[in-house]
Amino acid sequence: MSGHNAVVARNTEKAPKSPLHSQTVAFSHYNHFSAQLPVDPASGKLVAGGVKAQAEQCFKNIRAIVESIGHGLNDVIRLTVFVRDIMDVDAVDEVYKTFFTGYLPARTVLAVAALPMDALVQIEVLLSNGEGTIPGAPQAGDLVKMTNNTAHAPCDPLSTQTVAFSHYNNLAAQLPIDPLSGQLVVGGVQEQAAQCLKNIKAILASIDVPFDDIVKVNIFLKDLADSEAVNAVYARFFPDSAIARSAAYVPARTVVQVAALPLHALVQIEAVVSHGDGTPPQAVEDRHGLIVEANNTARAPKCRWSTQTVAFSHYNNISAQLPVDPVTGQVVAGGISAQAEQCLKNIREIVESIGHVMADVVKVNIFLRNIADIDAVDAVYAGFFPGGIPARRVLGTAALPMGALIQIDAVVSNAEGTPPLA
Structure with missing residues (x-):
């Protein structure tokens, strides 16, 4: 390795600590956060109260870590909310809106079977890092965070469809919603998977990024037995171009069964996408530079x-x-x-x-x-x-x-x- 960048792990006493992982690890232009549980850093225990109190503690922990490294919540690129009960999302959203009052990051929401410490909610963020991590030579000038929404994909009042920073576009997880009707598409898991991927494709087309620039896909399924049906649809979308087909390129991928998804959907798909021209003020590169x-x-x-x-x-x-x-x-x-x-x-x-x-x-x-x-x-x-x-x-x-x-x-x-x- 060249040594031009360094892995920078950091912790603050103002948020829960663990000997097994760091609160945030920065590399190049991103800070990767550990998922935050509703733990009071002073006591090391879950906070008393229901899901709203727990959600507030998660966000307080995130804010404490963010501020400890000289950033603000407006630097959050992507946010993921994991709840034990999908019916708790509205309560979590009430708290969320008090922490994100203007700018909205890309967002994913899902219910899982269990969380550590029997918590009701866990929240994770990905944060920009404008100064980068080149030893002794920070990025000259702040990079610009670029947000985009298109009417050709479902719009969510609490998230942005895609947020670009440096060389990555981070997309909000897409539900199988028809953007014209605002409703789940009719049919089973194959129809729903196709709509999720169509929505992703529409978002990428709106920012002039080809579908084959996707580097990672996360598929969240209500029933893991639907994997084969989803794969049949997936094969229609990947590879997407002659160049990708010649190389048999498919993105990295994770498939997870979840307890529930918003709107009782059967599938939800999230994508991380390359951004060849980066974000200013760095010199704009050729799209495929x-x-x-x-x-x-x-x-x-x-x-x-x-x-x-x-x-x-x-x-x-x-x-x-x-x-x-x-x-x-x-x-x-x-x-x-x-x-x-x-x-x-x-x-x-x-x-x-x-x-x-x-x-x-x-x-x-x-x-x-x-x-x-x-x-x-x-x-x-x-x-x-x-x-x-x-x-x-x-x-x-x-x-x-x-x-x-x-x-x-x-x-x-x-x-x-x-x-x-x-």
Whole structure:
């Protein structure tokens, strides 16, 4: 690696701390936050009260971390709300509106089977980092955050469809809503998946970004058994162009079963998209000045629907890894500890295959069938991340692909960046 950028992990006493992960990890032009639980940093316990009190504490913790690194809430690019009960979203929204009174980030809302500490809500943000993390040479001048909404996709009064900063566009998760009627489309999961992807395509077209610039897709399903039906639709959208088809390019991907989605939808899809020309005041580059670098290694499980890692600019986006032995193609024998170790081994193989190390990981997302397994997972996790540097999120889900007990995905720094086309 070139050493032109540095991974910067930071913590403040004004928000809950953990020896296993950092509150925020900055690299290049983004700060990746650990998901915040409604924990009082003074007591280390969940705050008393219902979901509104808990949501307020989550936002207070986020604000404390944001301000501790010299930023403000207007620097939030993307925000994700995880609730235990989808009916609590309106109450969370009441609190949300008191923290975001003007500018609205891209946003995703979903209900999950369980949260750590039996919390009712957990909130996560991605924050811009205008000064960057080049040692001794901060970015000259602030980069501009660019927001966009189009009438060709559903508009949400509490979020922006896409927020661009530096070399990434972060899209709000798209529900299967017809933008003309404002209603869920008629039909089952295939019709709904197609509408989600049409909405994403419309948003990207509105900012003149091709569909094949998507580097990561997150699919949230009400029923994991719908995966094959969704994949049939997915294959109609990816690859999207002759160039992508010739390279058989598909984005990195994570598929998760959720407890519930807004409007009782069956599927919701979120995308992270490259932004080749970046955001001012940096010199505007040619649209395809930077390349998307996709990579697979035989030392980790391969999937026809995703690429193991997709690099763009200063980040590698890693597909969710199941506890699958790449030699046999089967879930490893043993309990949660063995499965957690296999997931992390697969991630390490992918990371090392592109010339990186685990210390370059800036964010880890852990999905568990049984949230009570977290202590066993943490014992394994500490062996792979002894410094506790990556930011982290832990969620409980009722089902995972192949009957696995755990699934893990990650975001990895990419100090050397990706080169321009020759």
